[in-house]
Amino acid sequence: xxxxxxxxxxxxxxxxxxxxxxxRIEVGITDHAQAALGDLVFVEVPAAGRGLxxxxxxxxxxxxxxxxxxxxxxxxxxSESNSKLADSPELLNQDPYGxxxxxxxxPSAPAAAGSLLSAAAYLKFLDEESD
Amino acid sequence: MGLKxxxxxxxxxxxxxxxxxxxFDMPLHYGSQIEEHHRVRNDAGVFDVSHMCVIDLKGPRTxxxxxxxxxxxxxxxxAPGKALYSCMLNEQAGVIDDLIVYxxxxxGFRLVVNAGTRDKDLAWIRAxxxxxxxxxxxxxxxAILAVQGPNAxxxxxxxLPEAHRAAAAALPVFSGAQLGDxxxxxxxxxxxxxxxxxxxxxxxxxxxxxxxxxxxxxxxxGARDTLRLExxxxxxxxxxxxxxxxxxxxxxWTVAFTPADREFIGRAALLxxxxxxxxxxxxxxxxDRGVLRGHQTVETNRGPGSITSGGFSxxxxxxxxxxxLPLDAGDAVRVDVRGKLLSARVVRPPFVRNGxxxxxx
Numbered sequence: 143x144x145x146x147x148x149x150x151x152x153x154x155x156x157x158x159x160x161x162x163x164x165x166r167i168e169v170g171i172t173d174h175a176q177a178a179l180g181d182l183v184f185v186e187v188p189a190a191g192r193g194l195x196x197x198x199x200x201x202x203x204x205x206x207x208x209x210x211x212x213x214x215x216x217x218x219x220x221s222e223s224n225s226k227l228a229d230s231p232e233l234l235n236q237d238p239y240g241x242x243x244x245x246x247x248x249p250s251a252p253a254a255a256g257s258l259l260s261a262a263a264y265l266k267f268l269d270e271e272s273d
Numbered sequence: 274m275g276l277k278x279x280x281x282x283x284x285x286x287x288x289x290x291x292x293x294x295x296x297f298d299m300p301l302h303y304g305s306q307i308e309e310h311h312r313v314r315n316d317a318g319v320f321d322v323s324h325m326c327v328i329d330l331k332g333p334r335t336x337x338x339x340x341x342x343x344x345x346x347x348x349x350x351x352a353p354g355k356a357l358y359s360c361m362l363n364e365q366a367g368v369i370d371d372l373i374v375y376x377x378x379x380x381g382f383r384l385v386v387n388a389g390t391r392d393k394d395l396a397w398i399r400a401x402x403x404x405x406x407x408x409x410x411x412x413x414x415x416a417i418l419a420v421q422g423p424n425a426x427x428x429x430x431x432x433l434p435e436a437h438r439a440a441a442a443a444l445p446v447f448s449g450a451q452l453g454d455x456x457x458x459x460x461x462x463x464x465x466x467x468x469x470x471x472x473x474x475x476x477x478x479x480x481x482x483x484x485x486x487x488x489x490x491x492x493x494x495g496a497r498d499t500l501r502l503e504x505x506x507x508x509x510x511x512x513x514x515x516x517x518x519x520x521x522x523x524x525x526w527t528v529a530f531t532p533a534d535r536e537f538i539g540r541a542a543l544l545x546x547x548x549x550x551x552x553x554x555x556x557x558x559x560x561d562r563g564v565l566r567g568h569q570t571v572e573t574n575r576g577p578g579s580i581t582s583g584g585f586s587x588x589x590x591x592x593x594x595x596x597x598l599p600l601d602a603g604d605a606v607r608v609d610v611r612g613k614l615l616s617a618r619v620v621r622p623p624f625v626r627n628g629x630x631x632x633x634x
Binding site for chain 1: 301305306307495563564566584585611
């Protein structure tokens, strides 16, 4: 079964979003996405300070099969990206909601994450997508 | 819904990710492609390759027919059981398919050809075989299990009846023997030692289960592709097809121009290509970070080339590729990877053989 933690928000392009206590958001790819991609072998994350529009392609995850773009769930500025992924891309497979996080973002609009999919809505979307 | 091998249910019930390959529903991996790759390099893995097509050729003029049909020279096959890798060319020297031919007896040879080319291969072979009076028999009743890795032969031997074990253990590299119901061949597509077992389809699920019980790990087509890429082996449809010739596809070693009086299909065209060769197949090792993929453009000082197969090498922990480049393109090239020019080194394949890297990083 795919893991979809109930305390996170989601996108239809299979990113997850966690709101941090300081108002920033943390972004990664979902368990469903990592399972569909297979073993990840290369990850490219955006540099700190880069401004991103919502839905802008901002990271690349490459598996044994193919390269896929990751889209920024919200507009904002990158404050930090996960440097461990350069040497350990398998963290994305092993712990997609934890050690496999991609970037942390200062959103340009406060509470913008509210507009994203809930866990229940994302699960429903996965169901429909697989039909 | 594609065609299914006799092991499809076995794969599906073990949670394999199933993909289309050559018209067949085949297992891509059983969880982790990289773990399956390492299992084959370090221990033993088994692949279901029953999608490949076994063709038996029968008749007293079979050798004469194959001397004409194949670019490699079946006169090299003297000992029964001996195998030869060859391209089958059209008159323009385009590659119709690559295959393995086994010499069983003077009136019986066996071919193993690719899955996706099955229909056109059979049509071509039948069209040529008529005037040699050779019967062409597709063996749909056989399954093929490739057991590969440093411990593969030891583990597979335990499945054989006592009476056949010594004969199987004594098989030289690139030879096979019919031992009871099983045709056991010391061949493969991974750069490791091992067997390919051509067995009755009805017995395939039991043989698969017995191999797993001996500690052989199931391995999917994903690992098969990274293993063969590390081993520098060509994949039909990637390195070569009917628009490409063997000389510019890294397969000149499989073409037998001598004896000069052997007239095989494609010979005249190949002689022209040989005297005017412009491109060659090379290996690439990516020195920047990223992943090389098929169809990416390679920039060299002698003009552009193209990656035929690319990916991540689990053994080297780097990205590698096979690429068709202009001759004398030098040692340092650049590859257009998703809009960025990354640096790569031109190397001579294979990258890995028998568990050992052959390329210095």
